[in-house]
Amino acid sequence: xxxxxxxxxxxxxxxxxxxxxxxxxxxxxxxxxxxxxxxxxxxxxxxxxxxxxxxxxxxxxxxxxxxxxxxxxxxxxxxxxxxxxxxxxxxxxxxxxxxxxxxxxxxxxxxxxxxxxxxxxxxxxxxxxxxxxxxxxxxxxxxxxxxxxxxxxxxxxxxxxxxxxxxxxxxxxxxxxxxxxxxxxxxxxxxxxxxxxxxxxxxxxxxxxxxxxxxxxxxxxxxxxxxxxxxxxxxxxxxxxxxxxxxxx
Amino acid sequence: xxxxxxxxxxxxxxxxxxxxxxxxxxxxxxxxxxxxxxxxxxxxxxxxxxxxxxxxxxxxxxxxxxxxxxxxxxxxxxxxxxxxxxxxxxxxxxxxxxxxxxxxxxxxxxxxxxxxxxxxxxxxxxxxxxxxxxxxxxxxxxxxxxxxxxxxxxxxxxxxxxxxxxxxxxxxxxxxxxxxxxxxxxxxxxxxxxxxxxxxxxxxxxxxxxxxxxxxxxxxxxxxxxxxxxxxxxxxxxxxxxxxxxxxxxxxxxxxxxxxxxxxxxxxxxxxxxxxxxxxxxxxxxxxxxxxxxxxxxxxxxxxxxxxxxxxxxxxxxxxxxxxxxxxxxxxxxxxxxxxxxxxxxxxxxxxxxxxxxxxxxxxxxxxxxxxxxxxxxxxxxxxxxxxxxxxxxxxxxxxxxxxxxxxxxxxxxxxxxx
Amino acid sequence: xxxxxxxxxxxxxxxxxxxxxxxxxxxxxxxxxxxxxxxxxxxxxxxxxxxxxxxxxxxxxxxxxxxxxxxxxxxxxxxxxxxxxxxxxxxxxxxxxxxxxxxxxxxxxxxxxxxxxxxxxxxxxxxxxxxxxxxxxxxxxxxxxxxxxxxxxxxxxxxxxxxxxxxxxxxxxxxxxxxxxxxxxxxxxxxxxxxxxxxxxxxxxxxxxxxxxxxxxxxxxxxxxxxxxxxxxxxxxxxxxxxxxxxxxxxxxxxxxxxxxxxxxxxxxxxxxxxxxxxxxxxxxxxx
Numbered sequence: 022x023x024x025x026x027x028x029x030x031x032x033x034x035x036x037x038x039x040x041x042x043x044x045x046x047x048x049x050x051x052x053x054x055x056x057x058x059x060x061x062x063x064x065x066x067x068x069x070x071x072x073x074x075x076x077x078x079x080x081x082x083x084x085x086x087x088x089x090x091x092x093x094x095x096x097x098x099x100x101x102x103x104x105x106x107x108x109x110x111x112x113x114x115x116x117x118x119x120x121x122x123x124x125x126x127x128x129x130x131x132x133x134x135x136x137x138x139x140x141x142x143x144x145x146x147x148x149x150x151x152x153x154x155x156x157x158x159x160x161x162x163x164x165x166x167x168x169x170x171x172x173x174x175x176x177x178x179x180x181x182x183x184x185x186x187x188x189x190x191x192x193x194x195x196x197x198x199x200x201x202x203x204x205x206x207x208x209x210x211x212x213x214x215x216x217x218x219x220x221x222x223x224x225x226x227x228x229x230x231x232x233x234x235x236x237x238x239x240x241x242x243x244x245x246x247x248x249x250x251x252x253x254x255x256x257x258x259x260x261x262x263x264x265x266x267x268x269x270x
Numbered sequence: 271x272x273x274x275x276x277x278x279x280x281x282x283x284x285x286x287x288x289x290x291x292x293x294x295x296x297x298x299x300x301x302x303x304x305x306x307x308x309x310x311x312x313x314x315x316x317x318x319x320x321x322x323x324x325x326x327x328x329x330x331x332x333x334x335x336x337x338x339x340x341x342x343x344x345x346x347x348x349x350x351x352x353x354x355x356x357x358x359x360x361x362x363x364x365x366x367x368x369x370x371x372x373x374x375x376x377x378x379x380x381x382x383x384x385x386x387x388x389x390x391x392x393x394x395x396x397x398x399x400x401x402x403x404x405x406x407x408x409x410x411x412x413x414x415x416x417x418x419x420x421x422x423x424x425x426x427x428x429x430x431x432x433x434x435x436x437x438x439x440x441x442x443x444x445x446x447x448x449x450x451x452x453x454x455x456x457x458x459x460x461x462x463x464x465x466x467x468x469x470x471x472x473x474x475x476x477x478x479x480x481x482x483x484x485x486x487x488x489x490x491x492x493x494x495x496x497x498x499x500x501x502x503x504x505x506x507x508x509x510x511x512x513x514x515x516x517x518x519x520x521x522x523x524x525x526x527x528x529x530x531x532x533x534x535x536x537x538x539x540x541x542x543x544x545x546x547x548x549x550x551x552x553x554x555x556x557x558x559x560x561x562x563x564x565x566x567x568x569x570x571x572x573x574x575x576x577x578x579x580x581x582x583x584x585x586x587x588x589x590x591x592x593x594x595x596x597x598x599x600x601x602x603x604x605x606x607x608x609x610x611x612x613x614x615x616x617x618x619x620x621x622x623x624x625x626x627x628x629x630x631x632x633x634x635x636x637x638x639x640x641x642x643x644x645x646x647x648x649x650x651x652x653x654x655x656x657x658x659x660x661x662x663x664x665x666x667x668x669x670x671x672x673x674x675x676x677x678x679x680x681x682x683x684x685x686x687x688x689x
Numbered sequence: 690x691x692x693x694x695x696x697x698x699x700x701x702x703x704x705x706x707x708x709x710x711x712x713x714x715x716x717x718x719x720x721x722x723x724x725x726x727x728x729x730x731x732x733x734x735x736x737x738x739x740x741x742x743x744x745x746x747x748x749x750x751x752x753x754x755x756x757x758x759x760x761x762x763x764x765x766x767x768x769x770x771x772x773x774x775x776x777x778x779x780x781x782x783x784x785x786x787x788x789x790x791x792x793x794x795x796x797x798x799x800x801x802x803x804x805x806x807x808x809x810x811x812x813x814x815x816x817x818x819x820x821x822x823x824x825x826x827x828x829x830x831x832x833x834x835x836x837x838x839x840x841x842x843x844x845x846x847x848x849x850x851x852x853x854x855x856x857x858x859x860x861x862x863x864x865x866x867x868x869x870x871x872x873x874x875x876x877x878x879x880x881x882x883x884x885x886x887x888x889x890x891x892x893x894x895x896x897x898x899x900x901x902x903x904x905x906x907x908x909x910x911x912x913x914x915x916x917x918x919x920x921x922x923x924x925x926x927x928x929x930x931x932x933x934x935x936x937x938x939x940x941x942x943x944x945x946x947x948x949x950x951x952x953x954x955x956x957x958x959x960x961x962x963x964x965x966x967x968x969x970x971x972x973x974x975x976x977x
Contacts, residue, residue, distance in 0.1 A: 030797065030938055034417035037949045044953055049462065052960050099458070199450055330843030337769060337840050340828035368959050370966040401826015401841065401848040405806065414807035414823050420941050421829045422805035423948060461963060469955040473948055480944040484799045484833035484937050499944055 086176065087196035089133070089152035090205060091257040094176070095196060097189055104153055104192060107180040108140075108171065111209060112149070115252055116142045117238020119168040124160040124182055131155050131184060133195065136258070138181065141168075143241055147252050153192050155184035209255065216243050216251060288447055295665050310653035317650025320643050321398065329401065332643035338631050341399075343640035346626030348395035348648055350478050351619050352388055353428075354502065357510025359385025359435060360471035361547075367464040373543055376533040379442055379668045380521065381514055383659065386435035391655040393428045398647065420480045427474035434470065437463040446666040476503040482625055490629035492571050492580045495562045498625065504555045508548040509618035512611040515541055519608055525663055530670025538604060545595040545607040548614060552592035559584060576632075583624065587617030723860045724814040727796070729882035729906075729914040730855075730869060731889050732789060734926060735899060736876035739787030741776045746871025747791075748772075750856060765927065768792075770840040773853040774868060781921040788926045789868070789877075791853035792817065792838045793906060794914035797936030800830035800839055809839075809850075815882065815914045816855035824850060835910055835932045855914070882914060889918055911936025 086094050092112040096105045113119075121141040131137045137151030160182045164171045171179035186192060197205050217239075240248035301307075324332045335342050362381040365371045397403045408414060409422055410429065416422045437459055444453035479502030482489060495501075518537065522529055563569075571577040594610030597603075627638065663669060744756040753771050760766065762778035774791035794817045801811040808824035811817050819839075826848050831839045842848035856866035864870065865879040878885065889904040905917035910932040917928060924930045 030802070030936075030942060031418035031945065034945065035415060038417070041949045041952045045466075045956060048956055048960075052957075056964055326846055328842065328844040328846055328848055333843075335843060337767075337831070338837055340831035340841060364959075368963045368966070370963075399827075401828065402824055403826075405823065405825040408806045408823050408825060412806065412823070416803075416805035416807045418802040418938060418941075418945070419805040419829070420944065421803065421827065423945070425805060461960075465956050465959045465963075468959060469952055472955060473951055476944070480941055481829070482832070483940040483944065484803060484835075486937070486940060487835055487931065488832075496940070496943070 087152070087192060087198050088202050088205070089150060089196055091134075091150035091152070092209075092255060093137075093149050093152040095152045095184075095192055096180075097192060102185055102187070102189075103158065104155065104184050104186050105180050106137075106152060106182050106184055108149060108175055110175045111206070112256070113172050113175050115213075115238060115240045115255060116140060116147065117241055118142065118172050121168050122164055122171065122181065124165065125157050127157050127159055129157045131157060133191075134257075142238065143248070145249050147249065147256065148258055149256055150258070151184075152196060153184055153186050155186040158183045158185045212255070213239065213243075291447070299664050310656065313646060313650040313653045314657075317647045317654075320647055320650075324398070329399070332641060332647070334638055334641045334644070336636070336638065338634050338636075339638040341630075342627060342638055343644045343648060344395055344399040346623055346630075347619075348392050348651065349399075350481075350626050351622040352392035352395070353478060354475065354506040354509045354618055354622060355513040355615070356385045356388035356392070357471065357475060357506035358514035359510070360468045361507055361510055362514065363438065363464045364468050367461060368468070373536065374540055376530075376536045377514065377518065377540055379439070379671065380517075380663070382435055382438045383442075383662060383668055384513075384517060386432065386439055387655050387659055389428060389432050389435065391651050391658075393432065395648070395651050396428075398651075420477055420483070424474050424477040424481065427470045427477065431467060431470045431474065434463045434467040438467065442666050442668060442671075445671070471506075472503060475506040476500060478502055479625075485630070488631050489625060490576060490632050491566060492568055492576055493621075493625045493629045495566050497558065497562050497565075501555070501558055501562065502622075504551060504558060505618050505621060508551045508555070508614055511544045511548050511551075512615040512618075515544055515607065515611040516615065521663070521669065524660075525669060528663060528669045532671075533669055538602075541604050541607055542599050542602055545599040545610065548611070549592050549595035549599065552588060552595070552614065556584070556589060556592070559588075576629075579624075583617060583620050587613055587620055591617060720810065720812055720818075721861065722812055722814045723857075723863070724881075727813065727882045727914065728815040728855075728860070728879065729794075729885045729916055730866065731878045731880075731885040731916045731918065733876050733878075733892070733918045734786055734788050735918065735920050736874050737776070737787040737789065738874045738876075739776055739778055739785075740873065742871045742873055743789055743868035743877070744772070744774055744776060746867040747774050747853070750859070750867035768838065768840060768852070770842050770849075770851040773851065777927055779926045781925045783920045786919070786921060786926050788917075788919075788928070790927065791868075791915070792855075793836060793910075794853075794855055795910050795936070796912040796914065797910075797938055799833040799835060799910075799937035802938035802941070803829045803833035805829065812857065814857075814860060816857045816860065818854050818857050819850050819852065821849055826850075833937065835937060836929065882916075885916055889916055892918060908934040910934075911939075 086096055088094050088109060092109050092115075094107055094109050096107075097103075098105060119140050119142050123139045123141070123146070125131070125138055131151040131154060133152060133154050134150055136148035139146045139148045141147075161171075161180050164179055164181060171181065173179060238248075240251045244251050320332050329335060333342060333344075358381045362374055362378055366374050366378045397406060400406060409416060409425060437456065440456045441453050441460070444450070444456055476499035479498035479500075482494070482498055483496065486494060518541065522534075522537065568580075571580065591610040591614035594606055594613065598606030598610055627640075631638070739762075741756060741760075747753070748755050751773060753773065756772065766775040766777050768775055768791060774789055776787055776789045778785055778787050794815060796811075798809070798811050798817050801807075801809045801817055803809070804824075805827070806823040806825060808820045808822075809817060809830045810820055826841070828839075828841055828850075830850065831837070831841060838852050840851045842851065856864070856868075859866060869877040869879045878888065880888075886904060886907060889907075893900045893902055893904075899920060901919050901922060903923075905919065905923045905928050906913035906915055909929070911934065917923065919926055919928075922930075
């Protein structure tokens with residue numbers, strides 16, 4: 022029992038802790054590689070954005086959703102050069118249930134502000150402006166199979182396509198978020214109310230005031246004869262639009 | 271229509287704007303001369319005076335510590351017990367971020383805030399107890415890392431855990447300051463901070479118990495065992511959750527106007543859920559205590575004074591509150607649950623004090639009793655913590671914030687245009 | 690417990706010299722070891738006269754207040770922050786026995802293992818020294834020492850931990866500890882631990898009726914550097930017999946050994962569970 026020094030018991034502790042630190046650093050790398058790629062897409066965490074919560078401005082939306090005035094949204098993923106694109110639920114409420122989506126083939130080049138895809142509803146086909154510049158990388162096959170998915174969960178599982186974008190800055194710069202998005206959405210809602218005020222069906226106005234939604238979509242309910250034009254106005258498919266901000270941002 | 275604020279302000283005016291904002295936020299809200307403010311203010315002022323005496327004249331000037339009892343109330347209560355009471359943070363973040371139990375989302379922010387502040391103030395209390403606090407930098411950056419020491423581990427874990435908790439809470443600060451980009455980036459780091467926080471918590475909650483392993487002959491056999499670390503870890507779970515329930519009750523009364531709808535509506539189910547978890551954990555804890563009791567051959571102590579005190583802790587302050595939680599949860603009665611939480615908390619406090627102070631060196635002729643100065647400083651530290659907590663809750667979105675809900679998916683589809 | 694506290698304040702200025710002696714011995718990180726093997730002291734209590742010259746020698750060496758000339762041996766005396774060693778007298782079955790106690794300089798000391806800054810340091814030459822430049826005054830060494838040896842200056846703004854340092858600075862100059870040098874009865878011997886154990890066993894075997902057939906400190910608390918021979922059972926002369934034969938740091942071994950494993954296993958486990966609940970939540974059809 023000669024000279025058993027205390028360091029003998031714990032001699033390797035320092036190295037062990039070092040190993041643990043290195044291991045944890047490597048773990049973050051390994052985890053990113055191991056975890057399912059679906060994680061990166063818009064559906065990953067199943068969060069739903071509520072249009073009204075944007076309007077109410079309760080806290081800040083816990084999302085990276087950036088809105089195009091034509092009612093499409095883009096979401097920058099953690100990958101530097103990919104954005105997920107979809108339509109917002111204002112568009113969904115306007116059009117009503119979609120019968121089908123015509124989405125571009127992978128490889129198609131999109132230009133921001135230029136029609137990028139179309140939606141079939143009520144027997145017509147309505148285009149929507151693409152929110153970003155880029156190349157379509159993938160489309161959501163689930164939506165192609167079941168268009169109601171895009172109506173049920175426009176911000177989550179109902180995403181439309183993944184687009185490879187050249188850089189993130191123009192996306193952030195040109196699209197609406199936060200307070201700006203709120204202001205714009207208020208304008209859109211007000212325009213909608215303006216249309217509702219002139220609607221032939223007064224009872225419909227009452228329904229809307231209660232927060233209810235007509236089953237066939239607001240456009241068709243409010244303007245059964247000219248609903249396509251109404252939609253096109255909100256989607257900025259017509260050059261002259263009243264009361265909706267266009268290129269202000 | 272709201273004016274569209276420019277989102278592209280240059281950083282300099284942004285910094286100045288924030289500085290002005292921060293200074294304006296420093297102004298106190300509400301009445302200044304409330305009874306609570308007067309009492310806590312007096313405590314804090316007295317504490318400052320006492321600490322001046324302590325730092326100039328040595329620890330002996332205001333404490334009853336001795337050569338036989340080097341650790342007293344400040345370590346035994348402030349650090350060892352206080353950290354246990356902050357255990358709610360790692361349990362709640364585990365349930366919300368790992369298990370994704372939505373029910374507890376409304377309380378995650380206030381719990382993380384409490385956890386962070388508790389560690390800051392109780393680790394701070396540890397600094398007050400050090401003989402040479404300026405040398406505390408030695409085990410942190412110095413090259414004399416005492417790896418063999420449990421205290422080295424505990425100190426480092428405290429430091430890392432505080433950083434993890436701050437990281438978890440930082441999105442709230444970014445929201446308050448109006449920095450959405452920073453907020454998003456910080457939010458992305460939450461899962462990593464939570465994983466780190468839970469791992470660290472497991473080790474330092476048990477580590478606080480491991481600190482006393484070498485004091486084998488000094489702690490009364492009814493409380494000493496080689497399983498102290500495990501027992502401390504398990505009891506920190508229900509201690510933390512009981513503290514969450516009690517603080518929740520108080521916050522809802524004191525900060526009534528700050529409580530948002532999700533928290534107000536979700537509070538009762540949360541309390542009932544936590545009560546169930548506490549009951550289950552306490553049941554397991556009692557099982558561990560029984561195993562330890564048998565393993566250490568403690569039966570010989572039953573019937574003695576110490577034995578009776580032990581039973582008070584185990585039966586009166588652990589078994590009975592556990593039953594109280596069960597009854598309260600089954601009857602969905604928050605009053606039962608609150609009472610049980612108070613007693614359960616008391617039980618953990620008593621247990622910790624038994625190991626560290628009451629049962630420590632219990633056979634020496636001059637028993638250690640905390641001096642009034644030690645008690646005042648403890649209460650001063652707690653008061654300061656409550657002041658900071660109050661300041662944060664009154665300004666930042668802690669009790670009221672936008673919670674992304676997954677449940678609304680199915681709920682809303684009826685309101686949506688059905689296919 | 691805090692006896693002589695009034696004297697402590699005054700002594701602080703005098704103690705500066707001692708502090709330097711103990712604090713300077715390892716100026717750099719590496720301690721210059723005076724010996725290549727652990728040294729020890731053999732204390733033969735049958736030879737001790739109770740003259741307390743060792744106390745005086747220690748006080749002189751360490752610039753401590755001189756011990757009072759007359760003491761009341763009926764009260765158990767203990768070391769404190771101004772006294773590194775004390776002599777006690779016990780009325781035993783074989784008469785009055787005088788015993789000198791101080792830090793026992795354990796082979797695997799609890800205090801050094803507990804110290805998170807390595808201020809308490811077990812030298813390979815034997816002495817357990819205290820290095821003030823590293824000490825934060827946390828007093829964990831005091832909590833861990835089974836013999837309650839380290840003493841703290843509770844009334845100093847820059848408090849030291851005080852205990853016998855086995856005159857490490859004297860060892861570095863080739864001398865024996867002051868108390869050993871100052872003993873007129875030759876009750877203490879200094880030398881390599883192996884040699885001291887041999888000497889102790891030799892004395893026991895040559896006079897088996899005179900001594901208890903054990904050397905205290907050979908295995909106590911894992912073995913110490915102060916070894917005691919006694920004519921009577923050790924608990925009759927105030928030496929603890931309940932500290933076991935295992936080194937105290939072994940008590941924390943299991944916990945500290947578990948730490949790297951917990952840090953390695955828990956994070957992946959948590960991440961895995963978080964992945965599983967995420968997928969269940971989002972209802973993903975595609976599996977990784």
